[in-house]
Amino acid sequence: MSDAVTLSVVWQQTSSELTAEIKQYWLDEGLVSSDVADQRADQVVVVARNSDNSLVALSSVEAHFSRRFQNYFYLFRTSVSRRAGGQLLSNQLLNTTYQELNNRYSSELDSPIGIMAVIENKHLARLYYQAVGARSQMFFAGYNANGQQIRLRYFEGATIRPLTIEK
Amino acid sequence: MPTEVEIVWRHQNESMDQELLQYWQYNAIAVDPAHRDKRLRQLAAVARDSQGSLVGVATMSIVKLPEFNNFFFHYRTSTALAARSGNSQTDYRQRVDTYLYDKVFAYFNQRYDPAAANQPIGLYITVSTPRRLKVMSAAQEPYSGLLFVGYNRRGEQLHVKYFDGARIDRVS
Numbered sequence: 318m319s320d321a322v323t324l325s326v327v328w329q330q331t332s333s334e335l336t337a338e339i340k341q342y343w344l345d346e347g348l349v350s351s352d353v354a355d356q357r358a359d360q361v362v363v364v365a366r367n368s369d370n371s372l373v374a375l376s377s378v379e380a381h382f383s384r385r386f387q388n389y390f391y392l393f394r395t396s397v398s399r400r401a402g403g404q405l406l407s408n409q410l411l412n413t414t415y416q417e418l419n420n421r422y423s424s425e426l427d428s429p430i431g432i433m434a435v436i437e438n439k440h441l442a443r444l445y446y447q448a449v450g451a452r453s454q455m456f457f458a459g460y461n462a463n464g465q466q467i468r469l470r471y472f473e474g475a476t477i478r479p480l481t482i483e484k
Numbered sequence: 485m486p487t488e489v490e491i492v493w494r495h496q497n498e499s500m501d502q503e504l505l506q507y508w509q510y511n512a513i514a515v516d517p518a519h520r521d522k523r524l525r526q527l528a529a530v531a532r533d534s535q536g537s538l539v540g541v542a543t544m545s546i547v548k549l550p551e552f553n554n555f556f557f558h559y560r561t562s563t564a565l566a567a568r569s570g571n572s573q574t575d576y577r578q579r580v581d582t583y584l585y586d587k588v589f590a591y592f593n594q595r596y597d598p599a600a601a602n603q604p605i606g607l608y609i610t611v612s613t614p615r616r617l618k619v620m621s622a623a624q625e626p627y628s629g630l631l632f633v634g635y636n637r638r639g640e641q642l643h644v645k646y647f648d649g650a651r652i653d654r655v656s
Contacts (some may be wrong), residue, residue: 385551385634387621430623444552448605448650458633458654470629471623476631479617480639 321368322401326417328362339364341452342372350395362414365397365406373401376410378418380429384434388478390433390469396454408452415453415470422472431471435461435473444467487539487580489587493528500527507538507549511565528559529588539567540580542588547605549642551634554653556644557592557607561585576627585628589645596647605653606646610636617641 327335336358343349349357357377365374378391395410415432422428434455436442445466449456455468492500501524508515515523523543531540544557561581576582589607597603609630611620620643623632630643 383634386632387635446651448646448652456631456646458553458631459549460553469633471631475623476621477623477641480635480641 320407322365322373324363324365324413324439326363326413328417331358331361335364338372339375342375342398343396345397346398353478362417363410365401365410367401373398374406374410376414378414378432381433383433387480389429390431391429393432393434411453412456419472422475424474426475426478429472430475431469433458434468436466436468487533487583489531489533489583491529491587491591493544493591494525495527500530503538504530504541507541507564511562513562529584529591531584533567537564539564540584542584544588544607547608549608552652555602555604557604559588559607559609560584570617582627593647596650598649599652601653603649605650606644608633608642610645611641611643612639
């Protein structure tokens with residue numbers, strides 16, 4: 318589909334109308350169950366609309382403490398409607414999300430120091446063979462216990478939280 | 485301090501071995517006698533001052549990091565006692581360990597072949613001492629490009645740098 322798509326940052330400014338629209342999008346796409354939809358809607362950072370102003374993709378993040386890294390990251394998720402299209406839009410969502418969160422990076426202890434993505438889809442994982450993604454700059458940070466790729470990109474100037482006690 | 489760096493990876497030079505043994509002894513660098521021969525074979529590069537004396541050494545071993553299921557060079561450096569004080573005072577670009585790192589990375593980066601499987605896709609360092617932890621507090625170190633990739637089981641930080649165009653080997 319070659320329909321023009323517009324991206325908007327909505328991080329921490331989702332209205333009740335937008336929340337309802339996001340929940341309907343997830344319901345239509347069969348992506349997020351209704352019991353967690355409210356919580357997940359608050360995590361949306363970027364939405365993408367087609368020329369009909371219909372929501373066709375979005376990104377969301379959730380603060381996550383990684384035991385292996387002993388640091389917080391924003392766990393990145395994205396969904397792209399079958400009506401929109403594909404890998405290029407996912408990358409646009411990722412880069413726009415990164416820029417927004419990078420601008421807001423705080424060096425305070427326990428603030429997320431970057432974006433983390435876990436490649437859960439086996440078919441998608443086959444496409445991620447570059448140690449450093451050419452478009453996204455997300456780099457390979459190993460596999461999790463489920464054998465899924467972990468990809469990271471640090472915020473500019475991010476500092477490592479010192480190793481203290483294990484959480 | 486003018487520093488010349490020479491790549492000596494996989495050398496078979498007995499006089500170099502003797503020089504390295506003296507360097508370790510003179511600079512109080514502990515090397516387990518049981519692993520001495522293995523460490524000699526891991527020599528990757530040497531740095532010399534304008535008099536030709538050894539002022540720094542880089543060693544590398546090839547390791548498959550379990551969390552990555554990929555091969556890396558485990559990169560280690562040491563600096564001679566006489567050059568260490570300069571390390572803390574001078575511009576990092578003038579440091580002996582920076583000279584070594586830049587030369588070694590460039591050498592292996594140039595030889596990296598993305599089409600070849602089961603070969604190191606970059607190098608990694610471990611950081612454990614309080615002084616080094618303070619120096620390596622950046623998640624992405626601005627000069628070297630080293631990226632923090634978590635802690636190992638001994639609580640040491642791991643930092644990696646990938647070769648240009650590096651391709652990961654998949655989980656089998």
